[in-house]
Amino acid sequence: MIEVLAPGSLTTVQDAGRFGWRHVGVPVAGPADWLSHALANRLVGNDDGAAALELTLTGPRLRFGAAATVAVLGATAALDGEPLPADASFRVPAGAELAVGPAGPGVRGYVAVAGGLAVPPVLGSRSTDTLAGLGPPPLAVGAILPASTVDCPLRTVRWAALPAPRARAGEPLRVVPGPHEDWFTVEALHTLCSAAYVVTPASDRVGARLSGPGLARGRPGELPVTGMVAGALQVPPDGQPILLLANHGPTGGYPIVGVLATADLPAAGQARPGDPLRFAAVSRDAAARADAELRAALAAAVIPVG
Amino acid sequence: MLGDEISLRYVGDRAVLLETDGAAAAHQVRSRLERARPDGVVESVVGAAGLLVLLDPARCDLAALRRAAATPSTTDGARPVTVHIPVDYDGADLAEVAELSGLTIEQVVARHAVPTYTVAFLGFAPGFGYLSGLDPALRVARRDSPRQRVPAGSVAIAGEYAAVYPRDTPGGWRLLGRTDVAMFDPDQDPPALLAPGTPVRFVPC
Numbered sequence: 266m267i268e269v270l271a272p273g274s275l276t277t278v279q280d281a282g283r284f285g286w287r288h289v290g291v292p293v294a295g296p297a298d299w300l301s302h303a304l305a306n307r308l309v310g311n312d313d314g315a316a317a318l319e320l321t322l323t324g325p326r327l328r329f330g331a332a333a334t335v336a337v338l339g340a341t342a343a344l345d346g347e348p349l350p351a352d353a354s355f356r357v358p359a360g361a362e363l364a365v366g367p368a369g370p371g372v373r374g375y376v377a378v379a380g381g382l383a384v385p386p387v388l389g390s391r392s393t394d395t396l397a398g399l400g401p402p403p404l405a406v407g408a409i410l411p412a413s414t415v416d417c418p419l420r421t422v423r424w425a426a427l428p429a430p431r432a433r434a435g436e437p438l439r440v441v442p443g444p445h446e447d448w449f450t451v452e453a454l455h456t457l458c459s460a461a462y463v464v465t466p467a468s469d470r471v472g473a474r475l476s477g478p479g480l481a482r483g484r485p486g487e488l489p490v491t492g493m494v495a496g497a498l499q500v501p502p503d504g505q506p507i508l509l510l511a512n513h514g515p516t517g518g519y520p521i522v523g524v525l526a527t528a529d530l531p532a533a534g535q536a537r538p539g540d541p542l543r544f545a546a547v548s549r550d551a552a553a554r555a556d557a558e559l560r561a562a563l564a565a566a567v568i569p570v571g
Numbered sequence: 572m573l574g575d576e577i578s579l580r581y582v583g584d585r586a587v588l589l590e591t592d593g594a595a596a597a598h599q600v601r602s603r604l605e606r607a608r609p610d611g612v613v614e615s616v617v618g619a620a621g622l623l624v625l626l627d628p629a630r631c632d633l634a635a636l637r638r639a640a641a642t643p644s645t646t647d648g649a650r651p652v653t654v655h656i657p658v659d660y661d662g663a664d665l666a667e668v669a670e671l672s673g674l675t676i677e678q679v680v681a682r683h684a685v686p687t688y689t690v691a692f693l694g695f696a697p698g699f700g701y702l703s704g705l706d707p708a709l710r711v712a713r714r715d716s717p718r719q720r721v722p723a724g725s726v727a728i729a730g731e732y733a734a735v736y737p738r739d740t741p742g743g744w745r746l747l748g749r750t751d752v753a754m755f756d757p758d759q760d761p762p763a764l765l766a767p768g769t770p771v772r773f774v775p776c
Contacts, residue, residue, distance in 0.1 A: 289693050291762075
């Protein structure tokens with residue numbers, strides 16, 4: 266078991282997500298950055314969907330009751346005060362204290378433990394749902410996280426195997442136009458793809474609220490309520506897009522000008538308040554290819570330490 | 572209700588929207604997919620004008636999906652068991668709704684309790700069903716300023732819909748009464764009392 270000595274600003278448990286209940290109003294939740302979450306799990310020999318911690322900006326301090334194999338991705342970490350090498354799994358002896366954070370270069374980091382966190386599942390998932398209040402609550406001082414003591418060889422991330430994160434490389438995030446392009450003026454998509462949109466502080470796991478040139482509606486009225494997806498750029502009447510992230514509500518009533526390629530969702534989930542985001546329109550096929558290529562690359566991205 | 576060809580819109584690289592004429596038709600398409608189980612369908616969400624289908628693109632054949640969505644099924648027209656919800660009509664907005672609709676409080680209660688509603692779709696919170704079938708005389712706008720806290724079990728109306736709040740949340744709907752019925756409990760099977768297509772009646776008590 267793991268004892269929480271300090272929780273960090275917002276640290277939650279996330280597995281792949283709570284699938285199969287959207288039609289009765291239950292959000293999926295799951296990691297805001299699925300790629301870092303999967304890499305952290307692979308570093309400790311877990312399935313991609315194993316339950317791990319997601320920290321936001323500042324990280325938790327944890328005491329391990331038993332020896333464990335652990336990986337931290339997207340944040341710094343120290344074991345009993347000694348800094349740990351980045352992007353690799355490591356052993357934690359029984360009784361040791363792991364201090365995680367701050368997150369960097371993005372806004373979120375992940376802590377995976379070999380065997381996964383064994384908090385009780387709710388509706389088949391161990392994910393904390395911050396919108397609907399399902400699953401384990403965000404970490405608090407004194408909380409106990411059940412964890413197994415699974416042995417696992419040490420591993421490291423081979424970043425060269427993966428495409429560079431586009432936002433950090435200065436490249437635009439890929440957007441598949443629609444499904445509600447007919448609700449906007451013809452200029453709206455062009456505006457979205459030619460200006461920078463800044464992530465505002467009013468952003469959370471539900472969505473990143475963006476600030477930039479307004480996207481104008483081409484018709485009056487209200488969109489009939491429709492199912493939503495992570496990555497959707499939904500546009501309220503004020504024209505400022507909201508980029509939906511992992512814990513978005515399953516339905517919504519604002520038209521969607523475009524949906525982020527799944528391969529670029531991790532970059533969106535890691536955007537910090539103040540970060541400028543740029544967008545480029547791509548076809549659905551191009552977005553699907555990028556997703557397939559990224560998942561294929563993931564298979565070669567975690568290697569034994571040798 | 573549906574022709575051979577269902578209009579399909581891409582929603583990013585892992586979902587499509589099958590457009591339908593209303594929520595009932597979207598629910599019918601969902602039932603057909605539940606039965607036919609075409610490859611690569613992860614889950615689906617009923618909306619007011621279509622069914623959002625979440626896909627695993629590596630396993631999904633869109634032509635097969637469209638065929639399954641358009642193929643009549645034995646589930647078409649099936650009527651699930653009606654859910655009866657006992658209501659104490661003592662809501663904070665009863666008088667205001669009466670004034671806005673030009674009815675007496677007794678008439679508001681009577682008109683709210685007459686119809687058999689149908690769950691159009693769910694959203695906003697787990698177990699929160701948007702019930703269609705509201706008497707047009709009771710169509711009132713949401714409150715100008717939402718309440719910080721609407722108690723769980725509140726029976727409410729807004730626009731063309733009626734609903735029951737499954738848990739304490741902020742909310743802007745007009746409150747007519749309350750019920751003790753649990754609308755959502757993750758430890759129960761099924762966790763949500765309502766699903767798209769469920770018939771609902773309110774019973775004054």
